[in-house]
Amino acid sequence: MKHKIAQVRAYTTRGKGADYHDQSGYHWIDDHIATPMSAYPEFRQSRQSFGINVLGTLVVEIEADDGTVGFSVTTAGEIGAWIVEKHLARFLEGAYVTDLERIWDQMYRSTLFYGRRGVVLNTISGVDLALYDLLGKLRDEPVYALLGGPVRDELTFYATGARPDIAQQLGFIGGKMPLQHGPAEGEEGMRKNLEKLADMRERVGEDFWLMYDCWMSLDVDYSVRLAHRAAEHGLRWMEEALIPDDYWGYAELKRRAPEGMLITTGEHEATRWGFRQLLETEVDIIQPDVGWCGGITELLKISAMADAHGTMVVPHGSSVYSYHFVVTRTNSPFSEFLMMHETAEEIVPMFSPLLLNEPVPENGKLKVPDTPGFGVELNPDVERIRPYSH
């Protein structure tokens, strides 16, 4: 039976959740990490100081005409809630739940005059993911089954966090550390970046993958110098070295990088058009975040284009939303797990405490659960508000 959408609702939550940079107290994810704002000394020590956590979490709920509710969480907070309630809901209510392509196209086209990327695309992604969750629940199937079914039995993970040595003990295939010092910290910062890598290499041995996440903080010249010196310590990949708009810089960095070192980027890129441009730079791995790039509907297109280009897709974070996708694609051979424990020493679900039943890797592996939709529920103990309604 074909179901129609009865109502769309948008909520916000604060603290942790899908806005995983919104942590309180000490957390490695906010401890002197190089960013584009590191050019300004007063914003170097903490990313929260320049507002990395201003958005908060957006929860999108979509209810079908039989009362079944699908939902998703992403980073978009109150702005996203306004966009859903005041603008996008009109393209959903009364439509068939299966009208994924038309709904996506109308959301994208109607927001072009103020959207294209960033928080608008995060919001469109949230709506798309909630629709997939709803469709899975209505059909009593996991989302991966809607996407064509799994191509492997379980996912393999690398870990992102301050302690690759602990990630190794926990069974991950590699550890990606945040780069802490940018070009404005000069030769001393460069030395500290290299010392940290050398120390970690010492702890994990030769074969374990070590990567540096540069979070848009470098320029081409610094990246090339860092890459060549880091190659001596077996750096496996250099991630998001440049600002996302510098496609020409990525092409140059790829040309000048040491042989064998992977150049990766894309977590702040969105839509098939953005990724088409990124693929032309010849970077080795693209890293769309399914909660930010346009949702599953758009990631399918991005992934097919990357596959034809011979480029791997290793989605950024996004927990269950990327797990259900990665398990269905051969050109997504492994997944990221973001260590949300404050010192990156223990496994904590990425969107904790917002979701119930959020699966986590055990010994670096995960069999994606076959519960309907994305297989998670909202934790009723987390306070949420509905700031707007239509």
Ligand SMILES: C[C@H](O)[C@H](O)[C@@H](O)[C@@H](O)C(=O)O
């Ligand atoms: C660790 C990084 O600075 C970011 O916080 C993280 O979101 C990211 O870039 C990643 O690749 O996981």
Ligand SMILES: [Mg+2]
């Ligand atoms: Mg990254």
